[in-house]
Amino acid sequence: MIVFLLYAAIFALAYVAYRAWQRSRRHIHDFDSLKTVTFGDESAVSPNRFASVVSIIALFGIWGAFTGSVITPLHVPGPFVGDTSFTYTARNAAGETDQAVAHLRVYRVGEDVDLPEVPVEPNGFADDDAIKIGAWRSALARPNENDVGGKEDGYSLVAIDGQPIAPGETVRFSDGEITMTNKGSLSIKPDKGWQMEPIWLPAPEAVLGRLGEIASEGYKNFSLWEHLGSSLGRVLVGFVIGSIVGIPLGYAMGLSDWFRGWFDPIVEFMRPVPPLALIPLIIIWFGIGEEGKVILLFLAALWIMTIAARAGVSGVRISKVHAAYSLGASKWQILRHVIVPNSLPEIFTGARVAMGVCWGTVVAAELVAADRGAGMMIVNASKFQLTDIVILGIILIGIIGYGIDILMRMAERWLVPWKGRG
Amino acid sequence: MGNLVIDDLSMRFDLPNGGSVQALENVSLELAKGELLAVLGPSGCGKTTLLNIVAGFLAPTGGQVTLNGNQVTGPGAERGMVFQQGALFEWMSVRRNISFGPDMAGKPQSETTPVVENLLRTVGLQDFGDKMIYELSGGMQQRVALARCLANDPDVILMDEPLGALDALTREKMQGLVLKLWKETGKTIILITHSVEEALLLGERLLVMAPRPGRIHKEYRLPFAEMGVGRDLRLVKKEPEFAERREEILSMIWDMEEEIMGRQEESA
Numbered sequence: 001m002i003v004f005l006l007y008a009a010i011f012a013l014a015y016v017a018y019r020a021w022q023r024s025r026r027h028i029h030d031f032d033s034l035k036t037v038t039f040g041d042e043s044a045v046s047p048n049r050f051a052s053v054v055s056i057i058a059l060f061g062i063w064g065a066f067t068g069s070v071i072t073p074l075h076v077p078g079p080f081v082g083d084t085s086f087t088y089t090a091r092n093a094a095g096e097t098d099q100a101v102a103h104l105r106v107y108r109v110g111e112d113v114d115l116p117e118v119p120v121e122p123n124g125f126a127d128d129d130a131i132k133i134g135a136w137r138s139a140l141a142r143p144n145e146n147d148v149g150g151k152e153d154g155y156s157l158v159a160i161d162g163q164p165i166a167p168g169e170t171v172r173f174s175d176g177e178i179t180m181t182n183k184g185s186l187s188i189k190p191d192k193g194w195q196m197e198p199i200w201l202p203a204p205e206a207v208l209g210r211l212g213e214i215a216s217e218g219y220k221n222f223s224l225w226e227h228l229g230s231s232l233g234r235v236l237v238g239f240v241i242g243s244i245v246g247i248p249l250g251y252a253m254g255l256s257d258w259f260r261g262w263f264d265p266i267v268e269f270m271r272p273v274p275p276l277a278l279i280p281l282i283i284i285w286f287g288i289g290e291e292g293k294v295i296l297l298f299l300a301a302l303w304i305m306t307i308a309a310r311a312g313v314s315g316v317r318i319s320k321v322h323a324a325y326s327l328g329a330s331k332w333q334i335l336r337h338v339i340v341p342n343s344l345p346e347i348f349t350g351a352r353v354a355m356g357v358c359w360g361t362v363v364a365a366e367l368v369a370a371d372r373g374a375g376m377m378i379v380n381a382s383k384f385q386l387t388d389i390v391i392l393g394i395i396l397i398g399i400i401g402y403g404i405d406i407l408m409r410m411a412e413r414w415l416v417p418w419k420g421r422g
Numbered sequence: 423m424g425n426l427v428i429d430d431l432s433m434r435f436d437l438p439n440g441g442s443v444q445a446l447e448n449v450s451l452e453l454a455k456g457e458l459l460a461v462l463g464p465s466g467c468g469k470t471t472l473l474n475i476v477a478g479f480l481a482p483t484g485g486q487v488t489l490n491g492n493q494v495t496g497p498g499a500e501r502g503m504v505f506q507q508g509a510l511f512e513w514m515s516v517r518r519n520i521s522f523g524p525d526m527a528g529k530p531q532s533e534t535t536p537v538v539e540n541l542l543r544t545v546g547l548q549d550f551g552d553k554m555i556y557e558l559s560g561g562m563q564q565r566v567a568l569a570r571c572l573a574n575d576p577d578v579i580l581m582d583e584p585l586g587a588l589d590a591l592t593r594e595k596m597q598g599l600v601l602k603l604w605k606e607t608g609k610t611i612i613l614i615t616h617s618v619e620e621a622l623l624l625g626e627r628l629l630v631m632a633p634r635p636g637r638i639h640k641e642y643r644l645p646f647a648e649m650g651v652g653r654d655l656r657l658v659k660k661e662p663e664f665a666e667r668r669e670e671i672l673s674m675i676w677d678m679e680e681e682i683m684g685r686q687e688e689s690a
Binding site: 416 | 477496502503506509513522523526527574576580
């Protein structure tokens with residue numbers, strides 16, 4: 001909630017600041033800036049690059065601030081780490097009271113620390129205690145155990161730092177809270193602050209560090225490049241086979257009523273079935289090896305490419321075909337020189353969708369069962385609470401998916417420049 | 423030779439509800455080589471159906487079309503077609519569009535290139551040969567369509583409202599171009615149009631068709647096409663005879679439309 005409010009505040013502040021800066025600047029009179037109606041005019045709305053940059057900086061800034069990262073100068077308060085203590089008051093069976101100090105050492109989980117040293121306290125029946133607690137954790141302590149008569153009935157703790165306490169109640173001490181359980185133990189919770197614990201959300205530099213580590217040493221017997229490469233390889237093989245089968249099938253469906261009638265029920269039925277729903281069947285039939293994954297991706301790409309090719313053929317203007325016939329072209333020449341180029345824009349649109357679906361499907365399939373791959377890497381890391389690897393994997397999957405889309409769009413612009421201008 | 427004979431053509435479509443539509447009834451016509459025939463008529467008079475039968479895209483239910491003594495049974499390179507719009511191949515350059523016919527026939531580049539260059543000059547696109555189709559204006563695209571058709575050297579050119587989508591000024595320029603190409607190449611041309619003025623300007627012969635069933639209503643022989651070759655077409659339009667004919671044909675079509683409306687009201 002705090003994170004969301006902070007994000008909304010940055011959004012609003014950046015907008016106000018940007019507007020103010022804009023107003024102070026001399027205006028450029030390009031076509032869009034002279035439009036008085038921009039609300040509802042889609043063509044006048046292009047992404048504000050300044051906003052994009054601020055947005056990304058804000059995301060990393062918030063991430064850093066809430067994880068105590070080195071990349072941000074400001075942090076939200078972190079958990080208490082270090083030595084602290086509280087004084088407790090105990091009453092023995094005889095009704096006498098005495099005070100002793102519990103010395104706490106709060107350390108970062110993973111570090112090796114000793115118990116704090118306890119000075120010898122000669123007088124009274126209550127003795128000092130030493131307790132160590134990991135940051136963000138809590139500890140259950142029975143400070144009376146080492147006291148003289150502390151295990152006898154009628155011996156109880158009555159106050160913390162002078163504040164009276166009873167079973168079920170909670171009091172604060174200087175650096176945290178203490179709750180007394182029903183059985184009289186103390187549950188000590190040092191302040192957690194607002195920062196996230198690394199096993200929930202590691203700092204950006206920790207994720208980056210993991211990238212370096214996995215890139216050089218690999219993860220689970222395979223290098224990072226083998227993980228990502230095998231995912232990409234499966235997508236490419238599945239997509240290529242799907243296209244090799246799907247595009248001619250789509251053409252046949254667009255050109256022959258028999259093919260159309262024969263395959264329409266199959267295609268229309270298989271199209272809305274999410275490829276993920278096929279994973280269990282694929283595993284039963286083909287096992288968890290490469291073969292099953294390629295077949296799954298082939299199926300994911302097949303229907304999309306078939307429908308794209310079919311739409312491409314159906315979308316050819318009859319006057320183009322008539323013109324070609326009137327110019328003396330044969331059926332084969334019309335297919336080669338009119339129908340195929342005319343359907344390319346549709347096929348490219350289909351290919352973009354298919355690559356996106358295949359990429360999502362391969363990750364999901366690897367989550368279920370695989371010995372390597374981006375999906376396998378993150379699901380395996382999550383089992384060992386290696387959150388930094390999980391986040392790293394998600395980021396890499398996103399970057400690769402985005403990269404695939406950009407490459408497809410570049411190829412489209414290069415290969416079918418007439419798209420949408422026919 | 424070079425003559426087109428349309429002999430007692432009938433066209434009847436069956437409708438899904440069991441009825442049928444008589445799109446053409448007993449249409450007969452003979453065109454000598456080099457004649458330019460304009461076909462005019464209200465919507466539904468079957469003029470596009472007639473053109474599609476001559477082109478070979480439709481088989482008539484009665485009668486036949488013969489060109490140079492050969493019966494038409496399907497589309498062929500000897501009958502070129504110019505469409506209203508969108509029939510160019512936008513994945514090819516202007517040059518490759520124009521050379522499409524010869525290329526498909528497997529003619530060598532050395533033979534085709536001078537023809538294409540010559541046509542580019544004839545239609546005034548000499549600087550646009552390497553442009554893509556989508557980079558051209560509508561008028562320029564129709565120039566390419568004309569050149570593409572001529573590159574194939576057909577005996578008959580069939581034009582289905584080729585200038586229908588152009589603005590008035592471009593249209594006037596293109597009408598001059600059609601006349602010029604007709605005179606220079608001596609091709610037989612059938613031109614379908616919605617515009618009475620265009621039919622009068624371009625048609626050496628003018629066919630007015632009537633709807634339901636589609637049939638020939640009246641035929642004219644006109645002097646204006648001959649008059650207009652190489653001249654400002656606006657001067658032709660100022661001729662008193664031109665205005666007279668225009669009024670006559672307009673009221674003829676007006677009456678047909680009235681009749682259709684009346685019949686529709688009756689049946690409704």
